[in-house]
Amino acid sequence: xxxxxxxxxxxxxxxxxxxxxxxxxxxxxxxxxxxxxxxxxxxxxxxxxxxxxxxxxxxxxxxxxxxxxxxxxxxxxxxxxxxxxxxxxxxxxxxxxxxxxxxxxxxxxxxxxxxxxxxxxxxxxxxxxxxxxxxxxxxxxxxxxxxxxxxxxxxxxxxxxxxxxxxxxxxxxxxxxxxxxxxxxxxxxxxxxxxxxxxxxxxxxxxxxxxxxxxxxxxxxxxxxxxxxxxxxxxxxxxxxxxxxxxxxxxxxxxxx
Amino acid sequence: xxxxxxxxxxxxxxxxxxxxxxxxxxxxxxxxxxxxxxxxxxxxxxxxxxxxxxxxxxxxxxxxxxxxxxxxxxxxxxxxxxxxxxxxxxxxxxxxxxxxxxxxxxxxxxxxxxxxxxxxxxxxxxxxxxxxxxxxxxxxxxxxxxxxxxxxxxxxxxxxxxxxxxxxxxxxxxxxxxxxxxxxxxxxxxxxxxxxxxxxxxxxxxxxxxxxxxxxxxxxxxxxxxxxxxxxxxxxxxxxxxxxxxxxxxxxxxxxxxxxxxxxxxxxxxxxxxxxxxxxxxxxxxxxxxxxxxxxxxxxxxxxxxxxxxxxxxxxxxxxxxxxxxxxxxxxxxxxxxxxx
Ligand SMILES: Nc1ncnc2c1ncn2[C@@H]1O[C@H](COP(=O)(O)OP(=O)(O)OP(=O)(O)O)[C@@H](O)[C@H]1O
Ligand SMILES: [Mg+2]
Numbered sequence: 001x002x003x004x005x006x007x008x009x010x011x012x013x014x015x016x017x018x019x020x021x022x023x024x025x026x027x028x029x030x031x032x033x034x035x036x037x038x039x040x041x042x043x044x045x046x047x048x049x050x051x052x053x054x055x056x057x058x059x060x061x062x063x064x065x066x067x068x069x070x071x072x073x074x075x076x077x078x079x080x081x082x083x084x085x086x087x088x089x090x091x092x093x094x095x096x097x098x099x100x101x102x103x104x105x106x107x108x109x110x111x112x113x114x115x116x117x118x119x120x121x122x123x124x125x126x127x128x129x130x131x132x133x134x135x136x137x138x139x140x141x142x143x144x145x146x147x148x149x150x151x152x153x154x155x156x157x158x159x160x161x162x163x164x165x166x167x168x169x170x171x172x173x174x175x176x177x178x179x180x181x182x183x184x185x186x187x188x189x190x191x192x193x194x195x196x197x198x199x200x201x202x203x204x205x206x207x208x209x210x211x212x213x214x215x216x217x218x219x220x221x222x223x224x225x226x227x228x229x230x231x232x233x234x235x236x237x238x239x240x241x242x243x244x245x246x247x248x249x250x251x252x253x254x255x256x257x
Numbered sequence: 258x259x260x261x262x263x264x265x266x267x268x269x270x271x272x273x274x275x276x277x278x279x280x281x282x283x284x285x286x287x288x289x290x291x292x293x294x295x296x297x298x299x300x301x302x303x304x305x306x307x308x309x310x311x312x313x314x315x316x317x318x319x320x321x322x323x324x325x326x327x328x329x330x331x332x333x334x335x336x337x338x339x340x341x342x343x344x345x346x347x348x349x350x351x352x353x354x355x356x357x358x359x360x361x362x363x364x365x366x367x368x369x370x371x372x373x374x375x376x377x378x379x380x381x382x383x384x385x386x387x388x389x390x391x392x393x394x395x396x397x398x399x400x401x402x403x404x405x406x407x408x409x410x411x412x413x414x415x416x417x418x419x420x421x422x423x424x425x426x427x428x429x430x431x432x433x434x435x436x437x438x439x440x441x442x443x444x445x446x447x448x449x450x451x452x453x454x455x456x457x458x459x460x461x462x463x464x465x466x467x468x469x470x471x472x473x474x475x476x477x478x479x480x481x482x483x484x485x486x487x488x489x490x491x492x493x494x495x496x497x498x499x500x501x502x503x504x505x506x507x508x509x510x511x512x513x514x515x516x517x518x519x520x521x522x523x524x525x526x527x528x529x530x531x532x533x534x535x536x537x538x539x540x541x542x543x544x545x546x547x548x549x550x551x552x553x554x555x556x557x558x559x560x561x562x563x564x565x566x567x568x569x570x571x572x573x574x575x576x577x578x579x580x581x582x583x584x585x586x587x588x589x590x591x592x593x594x595x596x597x598x
Contacts (some may be wrong), residue, residue, distance in 0.1 A: 050480070076482040090473040092464070101470050105482040110467040117463045159481060
């Protein structure tokens with residue numbers, strides 16, 4: 001049984017076919033990169049699968065169950081988590097509280113009204129461990145709004161990760177981050193995700209990064225899946241090269257212009 | 258001196274951050290407890306009103322400061338508490354203040370659960386308008402059913418007949434009002450302290466953190482698995498219960514409940530005292546409520562145009578201290594400690 005299966009998934013915005021009849025199957029443990037030019041529908045696909053938007057038609061099957069009509073919180077509880085292209089944090093809470101909240105929620109502890117949050121040593125320990133994994137331990141007590149862009153991106157991913165999901169969508173986790181920090185962030189994410197055996201779908205524009213980390217690459221164009229395959233297969237695909245970088249021929253992806 | 262040394266010892270052994278607020282709170286409580294023997298009864302009454310409104314504002318601020326919802330209808334829950342007490346005393350002949358509290362809380366819970374259920378379906382201005390509209394419904398009901406509510410005359414609740422602490426303290430015999438004022442001050446002070454501790458725990462609990470997360474980013478809150486609407490509703494009900502308790506305590510002191518406390522300007526006063534004190538801080542609503550109560554009392558006493566005077570003073574204060582009295586004080590204190598260390 002596949003972890004996730006979308007069947008004829010569609011989402012239109014007026015005349016824009018943001019997600020156009022997408023049939024995608026994701027196996028457990030895969031590290032998938034979702035690529036495509038701007039406006040290809042990558043974010044829309046994540047939005048529909050994570051219930052940010054409801055689909056116009058089609059089905060979403062997660063672990064064999066139809067979750068097409070499940071709410072955001074229901075899908076989160078089922079094990080689907082995500083981060084956001086535009087950072088989405090609890091800005092007036094500290095980095096620690098951001099992560100701790102995700103853990104409290106996962107454990108069903110946010111119902112607890114009569115105990116002090118900081119007295120929960122289990123959650124405190126885990127939240128600190130997560131911050132540490134993402135290299136944010138030093139920023140523990142800073143408000144999320146005060147963090148640097150790269151740190152905010154990482155914290156956004158850490159929130160999704162702290163839910164210990166089965167499937168996580170990371171929408172451009174390195175956008176707006178300097179090229180120097182990019183590799184480091186992707187290393188962190190890849191090691192954490194692989195270490196936990198989490199299935200990940202990462203939206204990414206940088207093809208060097210994509211080829212380096214992915215098990216499989218899915219190319220979207222105008223809302224539809226144009227091609228998918230291993231990094232080696234995609235590297236050879238001239239149509240993909242044409243659409244992604246506007247040129248083709250052997251080694252189109254490794255030429256730097 | 259020895260007390261100070263003892264406190265200092267406790268501070269260094271357990272850590273200053275956890276103990277400093279508790280020590281300050283106990284010190285303030287001791288001062289408040291000593292006050293009635295130092296000032297005249299009028300001042301005691303005034304402070305009692307201030308503490309009662311502080312409970313109301315604390316409840317209100319669970320929604321505004323911690324959940325990010327601005328209610329313009331908290332008069333409804335204050336009034337629900339107050340009127341329930343009046344009914345209990347008049348129609349059931351009850352004398353026990355504790356019975357009044359239980360009944361009044363139930364009344365406020367009922368109304369806030371009902372109104373909250375409708376209001377939390379919306380946020381921002383729509384939420385505010387709905388809370389306002391529903392509170393006005395309650396207000397107009399108080400007129401429509403005047404044979405029950407007494408209409409504009411309201412319902413009298415004689416303090417002399419009430420008993421505190423399960424009948425242990427009563428006010429029969431001579432000097433009734435003086436004795437009531439004195440005892441009731443401590444009664445309110447005790448409940449105020451209890452309410453403050455409970456609210457403090459709530460906002461520092463995992464539940465309280467979830468509310469703050471909803472306030473900051475409702476979308477992300479749902480994406481970490483929090484049922485936003487349900488949490489808002491629970492916050493609404495708790496908020497209403499606190500404000501309802503304030504209404505309960507207010508009635509015996511005022512001796513009368515009238516539709517004024519159900520009318521929207523009263524909701525506005527609750528908003529104002531909270532903003533005045535600083536809704537981004539835990540103690541802001543408490544300070545704001547006590548201050549507002551003094552300001553209003555002296556404005557009323559000093560001029561016929563007290564509303565104008567009060568309005569101008571409040572506008573100036575809010576413009577000068579946008580983060581409220583406590584918010585501004587905290588910033589100054591932070592700057593001061595940074596400057597010295
Ligand atoms: N909420 C919306 N309302 C209207 N149109 C939308 C909405 N969201 C997305 N679209 C449109 O759907 C198409 C796909 O957008 P989407 O954001 O999914 O692309 P993307 O692949 O994530 O692009 P990028 O790489 O720029 O993030 C675009 O044409 C976009 O304008
Ligand atoms: Mg996108």
